Every structure is written in C-alpha cells, then in structure tokens.
Amino acid sequence: MKIKYFYQQLASHLGVIIIAFVILSLLFSSFARNFVYENKTEELLSYGSSILNELETNGNSRMVLQSYGHVLGGRDIQYSLFDENSRIIYSTGLKTALIELNEEEWNELQNGKAITVKQEYKRFNQAVTFALLPYFHNGHFGGGILLTSPIKGSRELISELNSYVLYAMGLALLAALLLSSLLSRFHGRRIKRLRAATANVSQGDYSVRIPSSEVDEIGELAGDFNGMVEKLGASMEEIESLENRRRQFMADVSHELRTPLTTIRGIIEGLRNDMISESEKERGLELASRETMRLIRLVNENLDYEKIRSNQVTLMKQEIDLTELLEIIGEQLEDAAEEKGDRIIVSVDGQISVWADYDRLTQVLINITKNSIQFTEKGTIWLRGRSADEGTVIEIEDTGIGMQAEEVEKIWNRFYKAIDSRTTNPYGEFGLGLSIVKQLVQLHGGTITVESEQDKGTLFRIVLPHEK
Template sequence: MRIRFFYQLLISHISILILAFLILSLSFSQFVERYIFQNKVEELEAYGDQILTDLTLRLEGNEQFLAEYSQLLNTRHIKYILFNYEGKVIYPKLQSTPLIQLTEKEWTEISKGNKVSVKHDIKRFGQEVSLVAVPFMQGDRLGGGILLLSPITGTMNMIAQLNKFLLYTIVISLSASILISLVFSKSLIRRIKEIRNATSMISAGNYDVHVPESSIDEIGQLARDFNEMAGKIKESHEEIERLENRRRKFIADVSHEMRTPLTTISGLAEGIKNQLIPEDDIERGMVLIDREAKRLIRLVNENLDYEKIRSNQLKLDSVEINLSEVLEVVKEQLQMQALEKNNHILVICEAGITVIADYDRLIQILINIVKNSNQFTESGQIILKGLAEKKETIIEIEDTGIGIDPEEIESIWHRFYKADVSRTGESFGEFGIGLSIVKQLVQLHHGRIEVSSEKGKGTKFTIYFPKG
C-alpha cells in the first residue's frame, strides 16, 4: 500500500508531539505531586518534633498546652494523637482508649526510634491523608510518640485541576502543532512537486525549466542544484545539436568534395585503361589524378590529426627553432599558390629570434593559417612577422583579404566551420578543419592564438608561444 509523503510527514510530526507532551505532562504531574506531599510530610515532622520538645520541657499544665496546640493545628487542618509505648492513645481523651492504627512494619520502625511518614494514605482514617509518626525515646526504649494527620483532599483536588489544565494545554498545543505542521508540510510537498514536475519535463525532452530557489533549507539548495543541472543538460543538449548539425553538414560537404576528385580519378583511369585518351594527354591526366588523390589524402590526414589531438595521442618534440628560417620555409612552400591568386607573401623577422616548439607541428600551424589567408585574399599581401618579448615569442600573420564578420570570429575555430561556403571548391582549406587543428596544436604548446578582423580590410592572426 502506498502512503503519500504528506501523510507520512504529518503522522511522524503528530506522533512525536503526542509522545513529547505525554512524557512532559506525566513528569510534571508526578513532580508536582511529590513536591506537595514532601512539603506536607516535612511540615508534619516539624510540628511533631516541636510538640515533643515542648512536652519534655514542661513539667505541668500539659493539658492546657496540648489544647492550645490543637487549636493552632486545627487552623492548618492538622490533627495529632499522643500515644504511649504500648500504642494506646493518651491524647485526646476518648471514651475508650484504642490503639493507634499503625502497621506492624511501621510500629517496628518507631520502636527503633525512626520516624514513619506516609505521603498518601486512603485506607485507615476514612479519608485521604498524609501522616507522620514521631517516636519519643527514653534511652533505648520507646516511651511513646505523636501521630500527626493532615487531610489531602484539597491537595488531590488541586492536582486533579492541574492535570485537567495540562490536558487542555496538550489538546490546544497539539491542535496548533497539527495546524502548523499541515501548513509547513503542504509547502514542502508543493516544492517537491515543482522539482518532480521539472524532472518530468526534462525526461520528456524540455530542458528549458526552472524551479524557484531559496537558501533557507536543503530543499532550496536542492532546487538550486537542480537548476544548475538543468542548465548544464540544456547546454549539453544544445552542443550536441550543434555538433550533430555540423556533422551532417560535414558529411554533405565531404561527400560533395570527394565526389568530384573520385569522379575525375575514375574517369581518367577508365579512359587510360580503355585507350580513350590520346597519348599526348595521358601525362596531363596522370598529373590530374595525382593532384586529386593528394586532395583526398589531405582530407583524411586532417581528420586523423584532429582525432589524435582530441584523444591526447599526439606527442610533441619541442626544440628551440630559428623563427626566421621557419617563416621562410612556409613562404617557399606556399609562394606558388599565392602567385596563382596574385598575392605576395612578405616575411619580417630578425635573424636571432627563436621559438620553442615541435618543428613539424609549427610548420603545420603556419601553413594552415597562411593557406586560409591566401584563400580569402585576392591580389593582396600576406605578411608573416616574428617578434620577441620577454616571456613570449609572437608570430603575426596578417592579410589584406575580405575579412571576417565580428559575429563569426569565435566560430572559425569550430570543427567543420567554413566562413564562406561559396569557396568550398578551393584547392586548400576547403573542409573547415584546418583552423580547428591550429588552435588545438597551439594549446598543446601551452600557447594561445588570437584573431582580429575587419570586414573588407583583412584579418590578423596572432600566436603566442611561451619561452619557458
């Protein structure tokens, strides 16, 4: 059987309150009763001691003295009886001389010279009383004693009234506690339901959820943690969607790009095989096959490099490299491609500047950036500059090309991203992977890369390599 949390909480609160009130009321009632009876017994003992002391000091006029004491004690609703060593009543005078009503055990104690007190007696005197028996010893022998009685009917009525007030207090307090528990329990259940509903929304695919937060209790902290979790799930879901869209676009782009070289290679191979291409054009066809094959290899290598970096499988062999020589090597490798677009590559670097890096990966970084600059520059200039600072070596690659929109600058580092999809058919940089690899490689060197651009005026890449 399923019991709602609200009822579990309410029952537990009420049970604890009832138990606490019962223990408190019983303990208080017993304490008050013991306190009142103890005071009554101590009062009777004090009167008994005083009467016996006065009797031993007086040699005559005892009857007058005892009558005065009787009047005094009657005002306090106390009666006393004097008895001899045999237990016979000697005062007040009675028609007969009965024995005092003490049990054998009580008489034994008195015979030993010990006081006997009974806080609450309801059997021997026709009413509820407290009694005290004080012995009078003559040497080691019992000479008599005094028995004092005090009715406690009023005391019992007072205790009963007190218990009634305690009962009323318990009922009122319990009712108020139930009401307060009801209010707080409903508030708690409402907040839990909000988190539960939000959880259901997330499980249904709606990540745009938020539950009210507070810092007053653990539920509020849970709500805050839940909102943080929901936010991170939403970000992850959006990132997954972005990556999925890029993956689809990448597959479409790669399929499109691979179709052309594969078609070219297949057509030329088929023509050469079937002798459909003239002898004079075979060599040109082989060059075309070689170029298209290298284009496919470049695509595969870029993807392999990116995955190696992501899986932390790429190891660097960092050494001290002359920066001027590296920039000249990059210029020499890309000079022909730059001339095809009527671009000029310029190197500005002092001969003594060095950089600590992996030589092959540094070349890869610079070639990727220069290729990107050449791709988006027409009849312009690409400047490779090396600078030496106290703690860093700085490489600047600046072009006079078409530039990048400010809102697209951060996106150029994303895998599969292409700033200008109309240029997909270029012979290099066409797959949008190069700059993503560049940033990963720079970070592996514990460096950083920045880019600034102005639409229509050009783009500038700045790479910082630490000297340590």
C-alpha cells in the first residue's frame, strides 16, 4: 500500500511528537510529584528537628509549642507531640488521644530512625504527607513528634506544571504541521534531483547515485535508477577495457610472439653453426616444428581475443609427455628467470603423460610461469607434475611476493591487476590473462586453483582429467 508523501510526513511527525510528549509528560509529572513531596518531607523533618531541639533546650514550654504552631499553621502544617506510649501530649491538628503506629514503625522510632511518607497517603483521617521524628531524653526513648501537611497544595502545584506540559505539546504539534509542510517540499526536491541525475547519465556520467529506500515510490524509483546506472557503468567499463586491451595488445603483440620466435631462431642458429649434436638435431627440429605451429596459432587466434574469451576455440587433444613439456617451458623461460635471479626447477614423478591440446596447455603454463617470474626475485620456481586419481596434476609454485586473501579471490576476474607493476610486465601484460587461463583449463574439462600467502609465494594447481 502506497501512501502520499504529505500524509506520510504528517502522520510520522505528529505521531513522534505526540508519543514523545506523552512519555515526557509522564516522566515529568512523576518527577515533579516526587520533587514536591521530597521538598515537603524535608521541610517537615527540618521543622520537627527544630521543635525537638527547642524543647530539649528550654524544656516542655507551652509558649514554644504555641509559637511554632502559629508559624507552621501559616504553612498549613500541623504537629503533635506524643510520649513513649503513643499518647498525644500536645497537638495543633489531630483530634485523637493516641498516635496509631504499627509495630514496625514503633521499632524504627525507638531505634532513632525518622519515618516519612513522601507521597499522598491516607492516614490520620486525612490525605497527608507526614514525618515522624523520635525524641530521646538522657539516652531513653521519650516519644516523638508527628508533622503532617495536607496534599491539597502539592496537588495544585503539580496540576499547574502539567498544564504547562500540555501547552508545550500544543505548540509542538503546530511546529510538526509546519515541519511536515517543509518536508513535503523536500521530497519535491528529491524528484528534481532524480531528473538531474538522469540528465547526467545521458551525458555519460555513470558515477551518479541517488539515496534510495522502499518506503515510497520515489525511494523505489531511486533504487531502480541506481541499479540501472550501475549496470550501465559496468558495461561501459567492460567495453572500454576491452577496447583498451585490444589497442594495447596490438602494441605488445611482439612480446607475445617473442618466445616461439626466439626458440626457432636459436634452433636455426644452432643448426647453422653446428652447435647442436647429431643426436639432438631431431629433437631440435621437432621443437622448431612445434613452435612454428604454435606461432601460427598465436598469430591467427591470439589476435582475435574475443574468440578465446568466448571459448570459440577447438582443442586438438593428444598424449603429451609432461616431463618434456615442462622442460621445454623451463628452457624457454630460463633467460627471463635469470634476469630476475630466479631458478626454474622441473620435477615430474615418473613417466607421466597429459591428455591436452599442446599449444593451449603450453600457453597456459607459460602464462602462469611468466607471472611467477615477474613476481619472484632471486627465488625459486618449481614446475611439478604427478598423476592422481582425479587426473594429471600440474603445479607451478614460486617463492615470490605472494598475494593477500582478497587478491586471491579477484585474480580470475577479467582485467584484474594485482599490482601496478603488471602494466610494465616485460613479458607482455596482454597475453591470455588468468581469466583466459582458467577458461582454457575448463575447456579441457579440468580445474585450476591457487594458494598464496603474502611474502611467502604462490602455488597454482591444475588438474586435467585422464583420457576417457
């Protein structure tokens, strides 16, 4: 159910004011009542102490008692003296012969404690506030004094205070009406702000946001608007990132092609200068042939980044000797590792083969290994392989700078850069990227995970299923 803004503001503010003043009036009334009765009992105790002191000094003088009676009578206070047997020996108000006290009150008086009632109390045939003070003569209880004051005057004072509270409530209600009117205008400005934000979005500003809520239509509209702008901003960022990545990739494509070209050139130079033995020539030619085919695919498909990103890649799976593959990768990246003072160690448990696309798996492993080299200085990088029940396990571990936990969760996002130094990666920032690495691993039906700790290194683990 929707409620118009004017009625929302009117009801809410009036409700708050009324509830607040009801609570405050109750608290104030209670406080005022306690305050009035507290003052009254203190006054009674003060007069009672003065009368007892005067009697103890001057003896049981009727003149003293009468003078105090005149003074207290003007303040509407009566007092009565009684002996140890509760018999009244002098009184200015009570028309009785005995003071009616219960056993507990007598015990308190005899122990030297004063008794007071600070609120309205029906006692001694009238509603009064009263105080009882004990009287001791030579250390023996000799009775006491009772002072009473009718509550009529206190009631009048409390009623007057309450009337002021009611006047204040009326003024507050008027103020609430005025405030509600002002707030209605404020909500009108909310609509204008929404229109201004829409104009900013139409001009390409996707950072604008509007406070939203689900209380009313404007709040819901603001929430929908924020969601729309957020999606538009994300789409525009992705488009801009893709375009920047395309442009930068064309500038850095030479880095992507450097590895296979360097390998092929080295083999050709080695063959030309007879630096490769006869026993190694066949292996060198095979390596050159593979690198040539990989180079052709790099040129044909890596230039079309979207083809890889959208998984439009046909895998040519085959049995690959894992030891040979990891050694080739170690040899290809050995120079890059030496520049950083790193060592690459290849370790494979026995003769293990992996069922995968040679070129794509090579790209995946080179990309991860390059990352390890980039973020490791004077450390060690392990390329390991083993067979497990779930498939062939390939691990790339380094002793580099590692990552924080929040970074580990983000590295698979497209275009994510763990640190600014990625933008100056000498091996090419714009290769496959870890998001594409993950997609290629998933295309193989495998999984890739990462474990990392700040300043202690990173471990990438790839598991590829066995051939079915």
